[in-house]
């Protein structure tokens with residue numbers, strides 16, 4: 001049985017992943033989040049441990065990592081690189097070596113054309129955090145990280161995605177959170193997939209200069 005730690009567990013994608021893992025696996029889940037009362041619906045589930053904590057708190061994250069096999073970070077925000085440093089420090093202290101990390105399109109300067117230029121402006125406040133996190137994670141190859149670089153997220157009720165490799169131009173403009181969650185669940189079920197890698201996710205045939213709803 002796998003023990004999974006989910007950081008930023010109240011995140012929109014994380015909540016889809018949690019319910020899928022509870023339904024489809026026998027995994028034990030540790031949910032780490034601020035204001036933990038928000039996930040009180042899992043309080044009585046004996047496969048779930050809930051921990052109230054901030055992603056800057058190395059000691060609390062280290063303690064949360066006791067006996068954990070795989071960590072999935074759903075953390076986001078302009079301070080992401082600060083969280084990534086704290087996460088690596090905690091993983092090193094706790095001797096946990098498998099990480100699934102939520103990044104974004106543009107982290108590798110891989111988005112081509114007009115959409116790439118538009119994206120650079122649209123998420124300009126966030127891109128330094130994704131790029132710095134990528135550098136930090138690449139400096140720690142002893143931690144086997146799969147970074148996920150989704151296109152713009154939607155709440156469409158669909159699982160429809162294709163992938164691009166780290167050295168390929170990014171494809172498409174959008175992808176559903178359900179699709180990203182599907183990829184994360186696949187990785188948690190088969191953690192030997194995509195070692196030390198960074199994978200783009202997009203909905204097929206959504207190329208354009210901006211996401212369709214803009």
Ligand SMILES: NC(=O)c1ccc[n+]([C@@H]2O[C@H](COP(=O)([O-])OP(=O)(O)OC[C@H]3O[C@@H](n4cnc5c(N)ncnc54)[C@H](OP(=O)(O)O)[C@@H]3O)[C@@H](O)[C@H]2O)c1
Pocket residue numbers: 007008009010011012013014033034035053054055056074075076077102103104105149150151152153154
């Ligand atoms: N929006 C897009 O189109 C897009 C596209 C590509 C990638 N992304 C990336 O995808 C990530 C996941 O997307 P999503 O919609 O699932 O995210 P989300 O709902 O915004 O979840 C992000 C989580 O990070 C948590 N967090 C931030 N700072 C924290 C801290 N100091 N301590 C503990 N938790 C902290 C937040 O906690 P609180 O609930 O406590 O604030 C939130 O639950 C985004 O954060 C972004 O980096 C987004």
